Amino acid sequence: xNRPIGVFDSGIGGLTVVKxxxxxxxxxxxxxxxxxxxxxxxxxxxxxxxxxSLENILFLLKQDVKTIVVACNTASSAALPIxxxxxxxxxxxxxxxxxxxxxxxxxxxxxxxxxxxATINSHTYERQIKRINSSIKVFNQACPLLVPLxxxxxxxxxxxxxxxxxxxxxxxxxxxxxxxxGCTHYPLLKSVFKQILGSRVRLIDSARxxxxxxKEVLTDEGLLNNKKVGVRxxxxxxxxxxxxxxxxxxFLGQDIKNLRKxxxx
Amino acid sequence: xNRPIGVFDSGIGGLTVVKxxxxxxxxxxxxxxxxxxxxxxxxxxxxxxxxxSLENILFLLKQDVKTIVVACNTASSAALPIxxxxxxxxxxxxxxxxxxxxxxxxxxxxxxxxxxxATINSHTYERQIKRINSSIKVFNQACPLLVPLxxxxxxxxxxxxxxxxxxxxxxxxxxxxxxxxGCTHYPLLKSVFKQILGSRVRLIDSARxxxxxxKEVLTDEGLLNNKKVGVRxxxxxxxxxxxxxxxxxxFLGQDIKNLRKxxxx
Numbered sequence: 002x003n004r005p006i007g008v009f010d011s012g013i014g015g016l017t018v019v020k021x022x023x024x025x026x027x028x029x030x031x032x033x034x035x036x037x038x039x040x041x042x043x044x045x046x047x048x049x050x051x052x053x054s055l056e057n058i059l060f061l062l063k064q065d066v067k068t069i070v071v072a073c074n075t076a077s078s079a080a081l082p083i084x085x086x087x088x089x090x091x092x093x094x095x096x097x098x099x100x101x102x103x104x105x106x107x108x109x110x111x112x113x114x115x116x117x118x119a120t121i122n123s124h125t126y127e128r129q130i131k132r133i134n135s136s137i138k139v140f141n142q143a144c145p146l147l148v149p150l151x152x153x154x155x156x157x158x159x160x161x162x163x164x165x166x167x168x169x170x171x172x173x174x175x176x177x178x179x180x181x182x183g184c185t186h187y188p189l190l191k192s193v194f195k196q197i198l199g200s201r202v203r204l205i206d207s208a209r210x211x212x213x214x215x216k217e218v219l220t221d222e223g224l225l226n227n228k229k230v231g232v233r234x235x236x237x238x239x240x241x242x243x244x245x246x247x248x249x250x251x252f253l254g255q256d257i258k259n260l261r262k263x264x265x266x
Numbered sequence: 267x268n269r270p271i272g273v274f275d276s277g278i279g280g281l282t283v284v285k286x287x288x289x290x291x292x293x294x295x296x297x298x299x300x301x302x303x304x305x306x307x308x309x310x311x312x313x314x315x316x317x318x319s320l321e322n323i324l325f326l327l328k329q330d331v332k333t334i335v336v337a338c339n340t341a342s343s344a345a346l347p348i349x350x351x352x353x354x355x356x357x358x359x360x361x362x363x364x365x366x367x368x369x370x371x372x373x374x375x376x377x378x379x380x381x382x383x384a385t386i387n388s389h390t391y392e393r394q395i396k397r398i399n400s401s402i403k404v405f406n407q408a409c410p411l412l413v414p415l416x417x418x419x420x421x422x423x424x425x426x427x428x429x430x431x432x433x434x435x436x437x438x439x440x441x442x443x444x445x446x447x448g449c450t451h452y453p454l455l456k457s458v459f460k461q462i463l464g465s466r467v468r469l470i471d472s473a474r475x476x477x478x479x480x481k482e483v484l485t486d487e488g489l490l491n492n493k494k495v496g497v498r499x500x501x502x503x504x505x506x507x508x509x510x511x512x513x514x515x516x517f518l519g520q521d522i523k524n525l526r527k528x529x530x531x
Binding site: 037038039040044045046048049145146149150152153155158159160163164167239240241244 | 302303304305309310311313314410411414415417418420423424425428429432504505506509
């Protein structure tokens, strides 16, 4: 099956998922779409996020993808059920894999979730965790300023530490032992979170779990590509290339090749 | 002339201009469009900002406006010449009025400009100032994190002071005596800027100058509305209403009435 895996995100954060996909499935070709002209999604309404997600999926289908990864927690929480209802192609979000790992990791059944406003307001994490284990206590915190700070490359500035402390300090009182990083930008702030919460709190970054789930789905559906022939990833964005290129390396861990601009999705 | 004045912005910042318009021209009806589904513009490319601005103007023309205010510095700097070339209706931006006031205010001919990345990268301020007076020195600083901080209502937090200091401290060395607030969000941070730069540096907020210019244009074109009959402003946004409503009051200084969502511009 030489068809590519489609991945979309509101912007650049989804590259943390692509990085794990490339590591786990080196034979697979990836087509990425980052909606950089309309980024961010996390401060917008469910209706708008659903509309954008539908358009992004239609764009990826035109690239003849065999499966689609919604590599954005905001879009996964706001739109995944609707997307799954509309399309036949397997669509995988980034919420469930992280939740499974968090439930496995917690000892005291107190889990924290940090995410964008849209994700927190959707109550997706809380509902899904409770559905699996209703005795777990979930503590939510929207962190709207962390995405711009990461996008600006401010991960290691003192102001970022102060703002993250403001968001995370309440978790000390609620005595969580596990924190779900519910936004694809947050893995870049892991060291800051560790400094604030100490090493006792386990940080759950779903990117790797997502890659495992995609491998499982492709295997089940007989869609795995077993031969490494002409693997050439393509990255599309809806805004200009330079800013994306500059920040992409931090997320992907390597230089971006084959980056193209689409004029409208 | 009972037709309304059209005003658009990438989101909520343009309301600082609306506030001054209402004060100076109480007989005029205003139709505002805030593109909250695609906000912010300031981190995006010129091409994308031009595309969005054209779409916004077409939407306002459908509302039968008699003039259009581009109440967004990013859109004014990236798109105004193109917009003026395409449309017959008078279109007024927010750059020139601020520049005129700054040139009038400066004593030592050293002017600072703070704005979004897109505005700074366009070199619009520098070029226009030099065209009027080439002996003036212009010092630019892009401040990409200030918009999200204002939108989150963090104007008076210590982290905002620290981040603003990071951006503004270089102006102390360059000994400016005048600072142009080149983004409609920045007037809400005036007290922070004053704390950092001291009261010796004059802060130029273009909103009031823009209102004067619109009065002038309407007078010249014979479009002024002299009777206060049924003045009922209408506010359109492209994303949901609640978040806009909450923050709008800070910008407008009064509650928003007649707020509506448009599904696509």
